[in-house]
Amino acid sequence: MGFEWKVALRFLKEGRGQTLFILLGIAVGVSVQVFLNTLITGLQDNLIDQTVGTSPHVWVSGRNGFQETPLEASNVIRGNFLEKDTDLGGWEVVEQVLEERKDLTAVSPVAEGSGNLVKGGLAVPVLLRGIDLEKADGIYRISGRMVSGSPSLEGNQVLVGLDLARENEIGTGDVVQVALPDGSSQSFTVSGIFDLGNGTLNGSWIFLDLGRAQRLFGLGDRISKIELQVADVFQAEAVADSVEGRLEGVLAENWIESNASLLSALQSQGSSSLLIQVFVLLAITLGISSVLAVSVVQKSKQLGILKAMGARNASASRIFLYQGALLGIGGALLGIGLGIGLIRMFLWGTAIQTGVPLFPLDPTLESMAVIGAIATVASTLAALLPAKRSSKLNPVEVIRNG
Template structure:
């Protein structure tokens, strides 16, 4: 092993230009691998975050849309036992009208326990004006509702619910939920006030929303909850069922990224294998002499395996440096108008380490055919043919 390693390093050192060229080729291949993988992963994380980052992953509601979820406290006791659920927020949701300056605006009134809902909706981060969450007779308005109707903080609006008297509420702030449809329709208030306005009993809510630790397991968790809670009146909906097109797009991205990475690896392997095969021919006389001096066939083949291994290490290191550098350059030059990166890059240390390992493994595999050729060289024929 030591002898094969020494001979391999000597061969590589003697052909410095060739060694540098192969290492550079491996490095570029691994850099592309890291760049494409990190770019796609960053894009997927950004898409998921913008789609479901501040939304419910699983929603429990009544199978009848017009009916409420009764005895929701019993359901929450079951949810507390599920460690994969990170946030739980009961809420009241109902269509209503708000009136201001003789204008009637159709809205969706949503009542929350803000301390519990914050983990899902991040209302405090969404506040554009106002300094606190509403309580009692206060509400937050979607930003578009306020702008289109000239409503300001401190104004009073009347909320009219079906089959209920109008209720006057004070506007305490505006929220920008980053979705036009929500900004144009949401009026957000305290859950207890919402129960009072819409005539809900103390143990009733419209739905129970939750987020889970691993969003892609939401459908499986929803099925388990349905079995554990065992109530025929409830409906369980996960975000995946509502975002089939998004999932299809993410799957397509992952497949295309994998195909690119596979073809990059194949090209790297073929390039190394062809160069090392030529090296066998170039070094055939030296190998023949070494065999004539008593070196075993296995040691001769191990020389080229060692060469592949060493080249893989050098190429992997270069690839990691080039890849991270390429990602850094991309985030500095591919920018939106506000100065943020077009695609936020997600750097996964494990993925980068695996990419470096791929360089070593692929280079070693690429040296197998040259190693077999060197093993089969006959020292007598090589020396005779000079």
């Protein structure tokens, strides 16, 4: 340990009250940063999770020209309405390409079509979604959200949404009739009832096997779309663009386009939090700087003596830089501890009534390390000016004045 460290440490240790106050000052600032950061991140994660946690972030459908049989696949008259054909042919290739991407967490092909659930003379509009259960679980977690029955789509088994089942008094094991757009009617056995936590989906969705859906809707070997979840939800737009760039003739849409207002709210929340953090940091830095500036004056005699005994100007500077760094590290560690305490208190406080915290807060080691590192660097920088003054101090003046 160089003598500058020894002197810096001792100056801090002997200036007890002053050191304690500035440490507390940094600690409070850092704890606010840790808490605020975790709170905002938790809030955003929670909102985003609720919005897109169990729905696709990007969905890839066909665009004119991609179909293997383009003549057939132009605008097709079906029944008495015109349907723009966005079906995806040759989708296995697309799926394979997508599955190789590292930035995707789920890839699920869907063949869907509308129909009417016929029950007691009433027809309830439903969406029949043909899926590969295992792949769809990656997005919807259906298997984990079964209310009754079991997640099975073999043969003519289907899974029915909770609200749809309740309103129409459907139970597991029942057989339901569904009228299809082509006029035919199909009966299915309900193997289970799911709850996706969303009334609209629960009230209209019926899951069935992908191959079966393809046959029922006359899609042949085509499907309606491939649904994707991406690792970083905010990258959905970029992922969609890159998918379109990679695969000619597909249309990739993403959740960001359809949730613009939510996103701008999140963004402004994020930037206001950042602004607060910058000002907190500024306050810390100014605090340290002024305390150390006063300290240079207080310690000018000691510095003069050290210089007279052969300490270089650079050493005199370092004594103050090290003090800044030590205060920063100490304050940051203390502040991180305090911040975690604040988070615990928040979780405990919001859980009093319901027993469950308002939303989960999970301070990441990474964010705390970044905040701590920034505080330390800022504290060291705050010591620059005092350090410069210390370096310029003339020993003769100190000694002459006693």
